[in-house]
Amino acid sequence: MENITQLISTTNFMKLLEALEWRYASKKMNGQPVPQEKVERILEAIRLAPSSMGLQPYTVLVITDPELKKQILPIANNQQQIIDSSHLLVFAAWNKITPEHVDEYIKLIAKTRNVGESSLQQFKAMLTPLAERSFEDSLNWTARQTYIAFGTAIAAAAEEHVDATPMEGFNNVALDKLLNLNEKGLRSVTLLPLGYRDAEKDVLATSAKVRRNKEELFLLQ
Secondary structure (H helix, E strand, O other): OHHHHHHHHHHHHHHHHHHHHHOOOOOOEOOOOOOHHHHHHHHHHHHOOOOHHHOOOEEEEEEOOHHHHHHHHHHOOOOOHHHHOOEEEEEEEEOOOOHHHHHHHHHHHHHHHOOOHHHHHHHHHHHHHHHHOOHHHHHHHHHHHHHHHHHHHHHHHHHOOOEEOOEOOOOHHHHHHHOOOHHHOEEEEEEEEEEOEOOOOOOOOOOOOOOOOHHHHOOOO
16 A cells, blocks of 8 residues: 555656646747636645745735736736736735734634634734734735745646746736725735647747756755
């Protein structure tokens, strides 16, 4: 049984490596819709992504409205994947951890694990300093947490053989205004169009993946 389990584990990991080898940041998408079940699995992977103390200090907007994507296009430096994508994910960090965030999280833990909130006071005391940070320090921390979910989404999309193009090249202030993110206590951090590559029009579709070799990337000490 142990050998079978190990074989399954190795096979699954090889599939992950193959998916990561397959993926690249598509420069041209063909507009084909991504099946909803694939999108749901990618979103679930985001939901299950790790974050410091499990707080998940971010929100992900899922945009499919063609007109809204057209409005986002110039804000994102006219990167065509915005409108050619099936779904556009906007990863938005909480711009400030609040005491209300902490209270809500404690209540969620208590409800999910069927324990009293009183038993979580020590953990709550560990979370409370997060709400005492300055706006700048808080946003810096929540943005880093957002990137963990962002990376998880990229890997999950690869597993589904869905193309995903990570984007930082956009006007955060303009996008926040368009999507009313400031009123929601959010700040846009990254964009992730999901779709399918147009292999005939994307010069990178057949290009070899360029990565540093492991001897340079990893330091064994």
